[in-house]
Amino acid sequence: MNKYVAEPYKVKVVEPIAVTTWEQRKKAIEEAGYNTFLLRSKDVYIDLLTDSGTTAMSDDQWAGMNLGDEAYAGSENFYNLLKAVKEVYGYEYVIPTHQGRGAENLLSQLTIKPGDYIPGNMYFTTTRAHQELNGGTFRDVIIDEAHDSDSEYLFKGNICLDKLKSLIEEVGAEKIPYICMAVTVNLAGGQPVSMQNLKDVYALAGKHHIKVMFDATRCVENAYFIKKREAGYENKSIADILKEMMSYSDGCTMSGKKDCLVNIGGFLAVNDEELYTRATQMVVMYEGMPSYGGLAGRDMEAMARGIYEAIDYHYIHHRISQVQFLGDKLIEAGVPVVRPIGGHAVFLDARKFLPHLEQEKFPAQSLAAEIYLKSGVRTMERGIVSAGRDKEGNHHKPALELVRLTIPRRVYSYAHLEVVADAIIDLYQEREKIKGLEFVYESPVLRFFTARFKHVD
Known part of the structure; x- marks a missing residue:
């Protein structure tokens, strides 16, 4: 008989599902x-x-939905979201978006110009589409093990430093607006990136003045795998591991519909004030005011609370x-x-x-x-x-x-x-x-x- 981990919650509401012929x-x-x-x-x-967006929200999140401040500008729920992102992920500036691809759109338009190359640890569909629509070319620099379904390598999401160095030498650092690093890597099979690889990539990028931007959609899952698989992290909390992970980046795009435990929402988070300022100008065109970005106040409140719940x-x-x-x-x-x-x-x-x-x-x-x-x-x-x-x-x-x-x-x-x-x-x-x-x-x-x-x- 298979042993399994019991649910750390109890059922409060049920939804009938279809039984078909x-x-x-x-x-x-x-x-x-x-x-x-x-x-x-x-x-x-x-x-x-x-x-994506299929999470069952908690009673606390639903309670937060009833506290939505639906002001057009300066919603209190936005400041709760900003506080959660700063405390849990460590980024300075946050722009809400309706979901992750809204953040991808902002980042791509703000940073990519025709002829640029964007290295990443395996493509993701919407991410690469935004990059290409803005004239960029995606280049896969993930380790070879990621393309082998039978490989038991524990961190198949890692970037190959030799591949990344070769691309920098081939096209020049000025042609690389940022390194797109997914944590975890969806199309490799939900595979994690090691903390050591995050450090190494960030150090290499820094030498060439290239930004590192995470696709942080499933970053809590990545932190869990580091705790379970990487020496030196077994006794650290998920919160501490996650905070360290995010410190090896200059910002992230986030689909809140995954590890933020909500049904809609996302954000772009950065530490660069100039990039943030430009993003606030653009978000008005595509999403909404910088303090709501296409979301209702209640949605931002649910996401803020979900960010804390996810690190339990x-x-x-x-x-x-x-x-x-x-x-x-x-x-x-x-x-x-x-x-x-x-x-x-x-x-x-x-x-x-x-x-x-x-x-x-x-x-x-x-x-x-x-x-x-x-x-x-x-x-x-x-x-x-x-x-x-x-x-x-x-x-x-x-x-x-x-x-x-x-x-x-x-x-x-x-x-x-x-x-x-x-x-x-x-x-x-x-x-x-x-x-x-x-x-x-x-x-x-x-x-x-x-x-x-x-x-x-």
Whole structure:
């Protein structure tokens, strides 16, 4: 029998979820063009599409929602958010945004000019899109182990210093507005970055007067992995580890919909007053006043409270343990997954799950559709479809072709995860029956959100 970490909370409100038949699911996935993003939530049994905005907020956060100061300027909730960001993350200046990509838009427009290069530890979809729309070129400088799903390297999110040095020598430091460092790395499988690597990258960047900007969306998860995996940090608190992590950066973009435990919201945080001043001018055009940035006061209050809740050890220990539980169940059954199990999701290796499908037949997209059809569980493709096309119109072909089983925070029980594991294990036994897909519709930017497919004959 698997042991598991019990929930550090009790249930106060419940929400019914759909229990559907195979016939109902077949109709739903066909209407959605075999794209799980286009399914209606009422047709989904267990929703593992994303952990973004799907958190169950606490009673304290809901209480805070009733204290929303909805003043157009100078909301008291903004100052509560600013205080939380300063105390927990250590940044001096904060601009709220409606969510993380709003912060990405501000940072990209303010810092990137045509011909620039932005090195990072593996791309993320919206981040790279903003960088490219502003004339930049993303360059992957993550360690090689990150592209190997079988590697058990404990910090597969690390930046390769040699790759970073080579890029600086190749294009010149003046062509690099900032280093984009994700903590953790989503498309590598939710993999963390070590504290030593954060120090080393920050020191190298400083020598060349290059800023380091974190994608801090899952920074608390990264701090947890440092505590569990890196020597010298085992006795330190999550709060202390997180504060040290963030000190090795010049700012961050944050999607509050993940580690800030809210359903909407984000921010751009920086230490550079000049950059902050320019950002306050731009946010008015795209989001709202610098003191609300597209959010209601109540949303900022919930985020401020969530920032403190997220650094509680019992919360984050249970959160990571749930993900590990699902991963262990699949590994025990021989299902190919990215190892070691990451922070927010279990990632199925679709190439090894469906070796009969070449990458151009979209094996991860096919597998995600079949998981839904089999069980009503909604997952997400993270492979060639998500990677998009280059400037010449050719598919980006990532080494990792994955299906993400993303665990929402404080939402599902271990019994739900048992159902997910059993369904995928059963599907693995009949995997040779799964067909590939081809495009029916493809949007030019971020195609995975709205694309439609049909089965290849």
